[in-house]
Amino acid sequence: MKPLKPLDEALADLLTRAVPLGDAETVTSFDADGRVLAHDCVSALQVPPEDNSSMDGYAVRCADVPSAGVVLPVSQRIPAGSAGDALAPGTAARIFTGAPVPAGADAILMQEDCEALPGAADGLGQVRINTVPKSGQWIRRAGEDITRGAVVLSAGTRLTPAELGLAASIGLHQLQVARRPRVALFSTGDELVMPGEVPPEQMRPGAIYNSNRFFLRAMLLRLGCEVTDFGIVPDRREATIDALRTASAAHDLILTSGGVSVGEEDHIKPAVEALGTLELWQLAMKPGKPFAYGQIPRSGNDDSGAAHFMGLPGNPVSSFLTFALLVRPFVLRLQGVKDVAPQSIAARADFAWPKADKRREFLRVRHNAAGGLDLFHNQSSGVLTSAAWGDGVVDNPAGQTIAADDTVRFIAFAELLS
Structure with a gap:
């Protein structure tokens, strides 16, 4: 009897076979959540584009405020989205969050530390400054977030809402992403019944509802796959061969649950071997011992390649965990994700x-x-x-x-x- 295969060794073996699909497609940044970047995102600008205020308040020259209580005339008002004039010595500028810091100013005072006063003929008034500013305070420096020419997001990144916002911040409204893996999913076993087809009180002896099909499909969809559900394949060798042959023609991965043992009613092994190659592994993990990997050549020309095959155990928790620990990283690697290990x-x-x-x-x-x-x-x-x-x-x-x-x-x- 072969020794049990360690889980880490099995995963490393699988990942060497998970050659990224290579195809890319363009989607809007609105529609890219969960997709995997096919190319680096390089910034054509710096963020922020110029020094700007991180507070509502007043822009000043520190030299003009040597002590608390100084009163300065307000020379201009700078809302976000507009640029002010150079700050005249001995004056303050009313400024708002996100507005560019005027030339000559070297600090921002929060409005809570100031007192607006009436006074100047131009209607902007004066301001009493109740604290001594420090040079650079409340100023966001140009390029402190992103520098021009920087790789902001790397190929192989699986996009999250934060990263979509980051892409938008450098002006990217479209992104090149890996195409979705095409996965064929089917179950084997004459004992399986689909919920909704037979009410519980009419279930025949030995029948069970097909729970694996539901969580496997949901997990594949969460990984960004396009899933074709082939349903329940009867426990007959020819039916299994036909299903595998059809599935291999247009899919990157065929995923099954159950039937990967060597019993008389387990037809997955001989069916896959009739069409391609198969390796049966006994994994040193519990739950989840039996696992199968193989490849089924696609019909057609010599460049059509082969579909990957993975057979999971039939017990639901075994199937659930072998998917999470082996299939999930494999599918992510097909999309070009480099770091596929779950964090503990x-x-x-x-x-x-x-x-x-x-x-x-x-x-x-x-x-x-x-x-x-x-x-x-x-x-x-x-x-x-x-x-x-x-x-x-x-x-x-x-x-x-x-x-x-x-x-x-x-x-x-x-x-x-x-």
């Missing part, structure tokens, strides 16, 4: 796990009001309730027990599902 943090276990396992375990947990982690009472691979109840997993090394108050490694579902 140290956390306190408010539970005991006294029996070590030979496999690396992923225990479903959630945070409690005291800041520690509680353990779901049933860690079976078939109990999907544990994933809905929890807010993450403890990544527990093989052979490791856990005592209450131990520090453990926690991975949030927010990391694994984003």
Whole structure:
């Protein structure tokens, strides 16, 4: 019997095969949330474009305010979006947040530190300054955020709302992004029934509702994939071969759940091998031991390439976690994302796990009001309730027990599902 394959080794192996798709398309910055940049974004300007005020108040020369209580005439008013004149010595300029600092001014005073007074014939009045300014205070310097020619966002960045705002700040209304991976999804198993087709009270003996199809599709969509749902494929070899052949023609990845073992009713293995190549891995992780990777050549000319194939275990928690830990990084790498590893943090276990396992375990947990982690009472691979109840997993090394108050490694579902 082959030794179990460590999860990190399996992931590294998969990522060497995940050659980025290479195709790019143009979308508006409004529509690019979650997409992956295909090219660097280089700024053609500096941000801010000039020194500007970070407060509503008054622009002054520090030399004109040697002490608190100085009264200066207000020589001009500078709202955001307009440029003022050079500041005359011995005067102040009324200025608003975002407005360019006039030449000659070297500090901004908050309006709360000043008192507007009537006085000058031009109607702008005077201002009493109640604090001594420091040179440079409340001035945002030109280019302090972005310099001209800087790479603001790098190719391979998965865009978030903040990054879309950053792209807009340098004038980019369109972005070149990687095309969405095309994924074919289907389930195998005559025991599977779709919700809505048969009411619970009429379910035949041995039948189960197909839950995997729902969370796998949702996870693929969150990753920006275009998903074709092939439904439930009957447990017959020819039907499985036909489904795989059809799916390989127009998809980058074929994803299945169930049927990756070697039983008489498990037709995925011989079907994939009849069309292409397949590797079956026994992973050293719990839950989630059986996993399959292969390639199915597309019909047509020699340049048509091959579709990737991934077969996940049928137990729902196993399928859920193998997707999160293996399929998710693979799909992100297809889009050109470089850093695909989920981030873990140290956390306190408010539970005991006294029996070590030979496999690396992923225990479903959630945070409690005291800041520690509680353990779901049933860690079976078939109990999907544990994933809905929890807010993450403890990544527990093989052979490791856990005592209450131990520090453990926690991975949030927010990391694994984003």
